[in-house]
Amino acid sequence: MSAVDFDQAFVRHDAIAPLPPPPATVGVIGWIRRNLVNSWTSVILTALAIGLLAWVLPSILRFLFIDAVWTGEGRDACLVTADRPAVGACWPFVLRRLGFFTYGQYPIDERWRVNITFVLCAIGVVWLLAPRIGAKGWAMVYFFLAVPIAAFCLLTGNALPYALIGLVAGAIQTVFALIGAFLSGIDWLVATIVSEVFGTAFSETVASLGWPVSHYIGDSIGFLRDMTEAMFGRVLSFWIDYLVSALAILWVGKMAADRGFANSRTLVILAVVLAGLGIGIWLCSLDAGLKPVTTNLWGGMLVTIVVASVGIVVCLPLGVVLALGRRSQMPVVKMLSIIFIEFVRGVPMITVLIMANTMLPLFLSEGVRPDSLLRCLIGVALFSSAYMAEVVRGGLQAMPKGQYEGAMALGLNFPLMMIFVVLPQALKLVIPGIVNSFISLFKDTTLVAIVGILDFLETIKASTSDANWATPVTSYTGYAFAALVYWMFCFSMSRYSQSVERRLDTGHKR
Amino acid sequence: MTSIADRNLPKSKTAWYNDPKLRSIVFQVTLAVIVLSVLFMAVDNAIYNLQKAKIASGFDFFGSLSGFDISEHLIDYNNTSTYGRAFMVGLLNTVKVSVLGIFLATILGFTVGIARLSPNWLIAKIATCYVELIRNIPLLLQLLFWYRAVLKPLPDPRDSINVADAIFLNNRGLVFPAIAFEEKATAILLALVVAVVGSIAYGIFAHRRQAATGQRAHTVWIALAAIIGLPLIAFFAAGMPASLVYATKTKFNLAGGLSLSPEFTAILIGLTLYTAAFIAEIVRGGIRGVSRGQSEASRALGLSTGDSLRLVIIPQAMRIIIPPLTSQYLNLLKNSSLAVAIGYPELVQIFMGTVLNQTNRAIECVTITMLVYLAFSLIIASGMNWYNRRVALVER
Numbered sequence: 001m002s003a004v005d006f007d008q009a010f011v012r013h014d015a016i017a018p019l020p021p022p023p024a025t026v027g028v029i030g031w032i033r034r035n036l037v038n039s040w041t042s043v044i045l046t047a048l049a050i051g052l053l054a055w056v057l058p059s060i061l062r063f064l065f066i067d068a069v070w071t072g073e074g075r076d077a078c079l080v081t082a083d084r085p086a087v088g089a090c091w092p093f094v095l096r097r098l099g100f101f102t103y104g105q106y107p108i109d110e111r112w113r114v115n116i117t118f119v120l121c122a123i124g125v126v127w128l129l130a131p132r133i134g135a136k137g138w139a140m141v142y143f144f145l146a147v148p149i150a151a152f153c154l155l156t157g158n159a160l161p162y163a164l165i166g167l168v169a170g171a172i173q174t175v176f177a178l179i180g181a182f183l184s185g186i187d188w189l190v191a192t193i194v195s196e197v198f199g200t201a202f203s204e205t206v207a208s209l210g211w212p213v214s215h216y217i218g219d220s221i222g223f224l225r226d227m228t229e230a231m232f233g234r235v236l237s238f239w240i241d242y243l244v245s246a247l248a249i250l251w252v253g254k255m256a257a258d259r260g261f262a263n264s265r266t267l268v269i270l271a272v273v274l275a276g277l278g279i280g281i282w283l284c285s286l287d288a289g290l291k292p293v294t295t296n297l298w299g300g301m302l303v304t305i306v307v308a309s310v311g312i313v314v315c316l317p318l319g320v321v322l323a324l325g326r327r328s329q330m331p332v333v334k335m336l337s338i339i340f341i342e343f344v345r346g347v348p349m350i351t352v353l354i355m356a357n358t359m360l361p362l363f364l365s366e367g368v369r370p371d372s373l374l375r376c377l378i379g380v381a382l383f384s385s386a387y388m389a390e391v392v393r394g395g396l397q398a399m400p401k402g403q404y405e406g407a408m409a410l411g412l413n414f415p416l417m418m419i420f421v422v423l424p425q426a427l428k429l430v431i432p433g434i435v436n437s438f439i440s441l442f443k444d445t446t447l448v449a450i451v452g453i454l455d456f457l458e459t460i461k462a463s464t465s466d467a468n469w470a471t472p473v474t475s476y477t478g479y480a481f482a483a484l485v486y487w488m489f490c491f492s493m494s495r496y497s498q499s500v501e502r503r504l505d506t507g508h509k510r
Numbered sequence: 511m512t513s514i515a516d517r518n519l520p521k522s523k524t525a526w527y528n529d530p531k532l533r534s535i536v537f538q539v540t541l542a543v544i545v546l547s548v549l550f551m552a553v554d555n556a557i558y559n560l561q562k563a564k565i566a567s568g569f570d571f572f573g574s575l576s577g578f579d580i581s582e583h584l585i586d587y588n589n590t591s592t593y594g595r596a597f598m599v600g601l602l603n604t605v606k607v608s609v610l611g612i613f614l615a616t617i618l619g620f621t622v623g624i625a626r627l628s629p630n631w632l633i634a635k636i637a638t639c640y641v642e643l644i645r646n647i648p649l650l651l652q653l654l655f656w657y658r659a660v661l662k663p664l665p666d667p668r669d670s671i672n673v674a675d676a677i678f679l680n681n682r683g684l685v686f687p688a689i690a691f692e693e694k695a696t697a698i699l700l701a702l703v704v705a706v707v708g709s710i711a712y713g714i715f716a717h718r719r720q721a722a723t724g725q726r727a728h729t730v731w732i733a734l735a736a737i738i739g740l741p742l743i744a745f746f747a748a749g750m751p752a753s754l755v756y757a758t759k760t761k762f763n764l765a766g767g768l769s770l771s772p773e774f775t776a777i778l779i780g781l782t783l784y785t786a787a788f789i790a791e792i793v794r795g796g797i798r799g800v801s802r803g804q805s806e807a808s809r810a811l812g813l814s815t816g817d818s819l820r821l822v823i824i825p826q827a828m829r830i831i832i833p834p835l836t837s838q839y840l841n842l843l844k845n846s847s848l849a850v851a852i853g854y855p856e857l858v859q860i861f862m863g864t865v866l867n868q869t870n871r872a873i874e875c876v877t878i879t880m881l882v883y884l885a886f887s888l889i890i891a892s893g894m895n896w897y898n899r900r901v902a903l904v905e906r
Contacts, residue, residue, distance in 0.1 A: 035631035042630045049632040259527070332538040336545060346887040347880045348844035354862050355880070358872040362559050363552035443648040450851055457651055464658070472663065479655045483647045490646035 063088040064480065078471040089477045093469045101459050104299015110291055113154045114302050120147050121309060129496060131503065144313050149280050155298070155306070157290035246274040295373040299454035301485075303373070307380055307445045307455065312438055314381035319388025320423065326389065327396055337389070344386035349447050353379045357451045376448050384441045391433040395426035428504065435497035439490050446486075457482055556873065571869050572597070578864055580855045582771055593865055600860035601882065607774065607856065608843045611781040615842060618782060619789025626794045637790065644787035650848055652784060657776035657852040664772075678757055684775050687754040688768040694751035701744035702737070709733035773854035777846065785842045789835065796831035797823060828901050836894035840887050847883075857882060 020026075024033060036046045067088030069078050078090035094101075103111050124143035127133055232240065253267045298306070325337030344352065356379030361369050370378075399422055407417040427434070449458035460482045464475040526532065560567055572594040579589050584602040587595055625637035644652070662681055665671065670678040670685070678685040691698075709732070716727040745752065757769070770778075800823050808818035847858040857879055866875040 035629070038629060045628070045630050045633050049630075049636055052636070330534050330538050332542050336541070343880075343884065346840075346884040348847040348858070348883060350847045350850060350858055351862065351876065351880050351883065354858075354866075355876045358866065359556075359876055362556045362872065365551075365555050366559060366562070439646070446648040446650040447848070449650070457648070457654070461654060461658075475659045475663075479651065479659050482651055483655070486648055486651060487643065487646045491642065494646065 062086070063476070075469050075471050075474075078469070078473055080472075087471070087473055089480060090469070090471060090473050091477070093463070093474055093477055094481045097459075097463050097466075097469075100300060100463060101456060102301045104302060104454050104459060105297045106293060106299065106302060107291070107297065110157070110293055113157070113290065113293075117151045117154050117302075118305070120150055121305065144317075148310075148313055151306075151309075154290070155293065155302075156295075157292040242278060246278070249274065295371050298373065300459040301456045303448070303453060304442075304445050304456040306373075307377060307448055307453075308438075308442050310377045311380045311384045311441045311445070315384035315388040315437075315441070316434070318381070318385035319392050320427075322385060322389035323392035323396055324418065326393055341386045341389050344383055345390070349379075349383050349444055350450055352383045353447060353451050355379070356382075372451070373453060376451055376453050380441075380445070380448070383444075384437065387437050387440070388434070391430050391437055392426070394433060395428075395430035396422070398429050399426050431504070432497040432501045435493055435500070439493050439497075442489055442493070443486065456485070565870050567871060567874065569874055571871060571874075576865070576868075578868070580860065582774065582855055593869070596860055596865060597857075597878070600855060600857040603854070603860075604843075604846055604856040607777055607781065607846050607849065607854070610778060611785065611842050611846065612839050614778070614782040615785035615789055615838075618786035620793050622786060622790035623793025623797070626790060627797055641787045641790050644783055645791070649780060649784045649845055650851055653776055653780040653848055653852055656779050657772065661772040661776050676754075676756055681772065683769050683771045685757045685769040687756045690753055690755045692751035694748040697744045697748040698741045698752065701740040705736040705740040709736050712736075771854070773849065773852050776852055777849045777854050780848075781842055781845060784845070785838055788838050788841070792831055792834045792838065793827070795834075796827035799830045800826045825901070829898075832894060832898045832901065836891060836898075839890055839894070843886055843890065844883060 021030075024030060037043045065088070067086045069087060069090050069092060072078065072092045073096075077092055078087055080087050099108070099111075103114055106114055124139065124147050127139040128136065128143055133139075231237070250267070250271060253270050257264055257267050322337050322341055325333045326341060328334050328337070353376060356375045357372065360375050360378065364370075403421055403425065404417065407421040412421065445455060446457045448455050449461070454462070460478045463469065464478040466474075573592055576591055576593050576596045577589050578596075580587055580596065580599050582603060583599045584606060585595070585598060587599050622637045622640060625633050626641065628634045628637070661683075664679060664681040667678075667680045667682055670680040672678055676687050709729075712727075712732060713729050716729045720726050804822055804826060805818055808822040813821065846856060849856045850859040850863060853859070861875050861879050866872055869875070
């Protein structure tokens with residue numbers, strides 16, 4: 001019998017260190033086993049994928065980098081010669097033509113104006129999109145009001161005061177024409193009803209009383225305008241016109257405010273907007289000595305950015321209005337919005353562009369013939385608003401009813417409720433959707449080439465058939481460059497939308 | 511008892527002009543009048559402008575001689591045909607490229623979408639690269655690339671790229687062997703019809719049997735065997751009445767065979783690749799949208815990976831996939847109009863291009879073309895809505 005020898009006893013105080021994992025499950029080998037060869041199908045797929053890559057990648061790399069020509073002049077640099085059996089991308093072609101790709105035929109001495117516009121745009125984009133920079137309200141004002149005016153002044157140059165005055169005068173005239181049409185429409189309606197009820201003789205009497213009213217208003221305004229123009233010249237008469245119109249609008253607003261239709265705050269805002277518009281027009285009309293550049297000289301990236309920006313600047317507000325219209329309780333408003341949205345979404349963009357190009361001049365009165373870029377812009381803006389409306393509608397539908405009810409309980413009226421409560425939240429919800437429709441809009445700007453506008457893609461396409469650079473690789477090079485540029489724009493936008501989605505995802509979505 | 515109305519309640523303090531009903535009526539009437547007057551002005555101007563330019567209007571030109579040729583037509587057409595006939599040619603060409611494109615893009619899109627979720631890292635990454643590359647490049651650029659950079663610089667027909675003396679690729683398109691049928695070939699068609707009908711009937715039978723007894727049948731394999739096997743048997747039994755006609759080289763061109771023009775090939779490749787990238791994202795989102803518990807439960811029930819995908823995951827994912835898939839199909843149809851940039855004679859190219867320029871009837875041509883697209887959109891949308899209702903979750 002022996003006692004247990006306690007002196008020899010061994011008691012562990014800490015756990016044995018774990019064995020290292022089997023070498024086959026860690027490191028590069030483990031990763032390969034897990035991700036590339038985890039089953040027989042996976043092995044076959046990996047082999048196929050490697051085969052595909054081995055087939056495609058080397059030729060792409062050879063074309064873009066290894067065999068590519070980086071320096072040289074003219075087509076001879078990119079031709080196959082005895083000491084250069086394989087020729088890849090012809091980068092000198094892109095380099096030499098970069099100016100044309102960016103500015104089109106914009107005069108070389110005036111290109112700084114385009115550059116300033118690009119910088120202004122870039123500042124606006126960064127300000128709007130970067131989450132760290134505050135004052136988004138001012139950013140909106142800057143991007144949606146200041147930049148368009150400045151860009152318009154800079155890009156078109158000296159022709160501007162007349163163009164803008166013509167535009168505003170045209171708008172005012174359109175309003176008067178509308179009032180005239182409105183009055184004569186009512187006149188006609190009344191006359192028809194009266195003749196139905198009381199007979200033709202009586203209705204003619206009424207008509208002879210009614211017609212002069214609507215006609216004399218239009219005629220006397222026209223006469224007054226002609227007179228001021230004859231007396232003070234075109235520019236001063238415009239300002240008199242503007243002042244009178246502004247005062248008239250303010251007077252109507254004042255009357256409305258006195259009777260409780262609107263509050264005095266609205267009136268102040270109206271006055272500020274009118275004054276701001278006036279100052280804007282005045283600033284634009286200052287002759288800075290810029291050389292006028294007509295839009296048929298614009299081209300390349302400039303046109304692409306102009307079309308995309310105008311599309312964005314117009315489609316967001318218009319889309320919000322259409323979306324609100326579609327959700328409205330008023331049947332007429334709702335029906336008109338639905339007809340517009342569904343019609344535009346049901347047809348291809350090209351047909352809208354061709355319609356704007358061929359039919360718009362027919363619908364306008366004689367002599368009014370907007371230039372082809374403007375026609376195109378109208379088409380793009382209308383087209384993208386319909387899509388934007390659907391995105392915004394999604395955001396409006398996602399808003400809980402309590403937000404509307406809370407706003408109404410606070411006594412806000414419809415515009416205030418929308419501006420301060422509903423829209424900020426609803427638009428924030430659909431930022432990814434909005435950015436996605438901007439991406440499609442940016443890609444769709446290429447279609448303007450079909451109605452004869454020289455956009456970025458079209459300048460490249462035109463250059464590939466340039467005799468000075470006619471080589472077998474020119475068109476590949478051109479399209480590769482275009483693809484790279486479009487891809488960078490669109491990919492960065494889609495990354496941005498994903499990052500916003502992550503930032504807004506609070507993690508407790510029900 | 512007095513009703514509420516009889517009581518002498520204080521009158522509402524709201525002024526008449528703050529009455530929402532009145533305001534809404536006034537607003538709507540004003541809006542309607544403005545819209546109508548704009549329309550009226552537009553029509554008035556259009557009538558005036560047309561009269562001034564001495565352009566006739568109306569749809570009578572449909573019956574008059576077109577006088578231009580169209581390179582591709584599914585129905586008989588030459589330059590002595592009418593504009594109406596040209597319209598039909600364009601319509602059919604649009605339908606042709608759209609139907610083929612939808613078919614191919616669906617297959618490719620589902621493949622890529624599932625590949626993006628593959629546990630195989632390399633496959634998933636290749637699929638991701640494909641989607642990110644294609645989605646972010648304008649379709650027009652892709653079409654121009656396929657047409658002007660890939661298909662047009664191909665060699666002349668004489669030096670065609672030759673795959674096994676059967677498929678030829680040259681700058682006049684892609685040439686396949688054609689199938690020539692003799693008279694007895696109706697037997698093959700008959701066998702095919704019998705096979706398809708039989709497969710459907712067997713599928714219904716197998717489904718009922720499974721519901722009643724739990725026994726499962728290999729419906730897919732049996733149907734495949736029938737659809738491929740029966741026509742083959744008929745083919746040999748009838749003494750091989752069909753044969754492949756290979757294209758043969760003549761001095762300048764290839765004769766015989768079935769050829770696709772480079773324009774058609776380019777638009778088909780472009781549309782398929784572009785739409786497939788979007789469909790892949792939709793499919794991925796749909797599959798990811800099915801909750802994890804579903805796949806875990808199906809594995810717990812002992813279903814294999816394939817069965818759990820086929821019987822549990824995909825049917826539920828389809829509910830998420832269908833609505834955006836519909837809009838992608840519509841996009842493909844609308845995008846087929848981009849063929850105008852590479853000269854494939856579809857509806858927009860023929861009707862808003864050539865016919866509009868020849869007849870000068872802008873309003874008529876634009877209206878008809880747009881109406882056609884609207885009608886197509888409605889047809890596809892209603893068809894997909896019907897399918898969507900069928901697969902939708904039936905809730906209480």
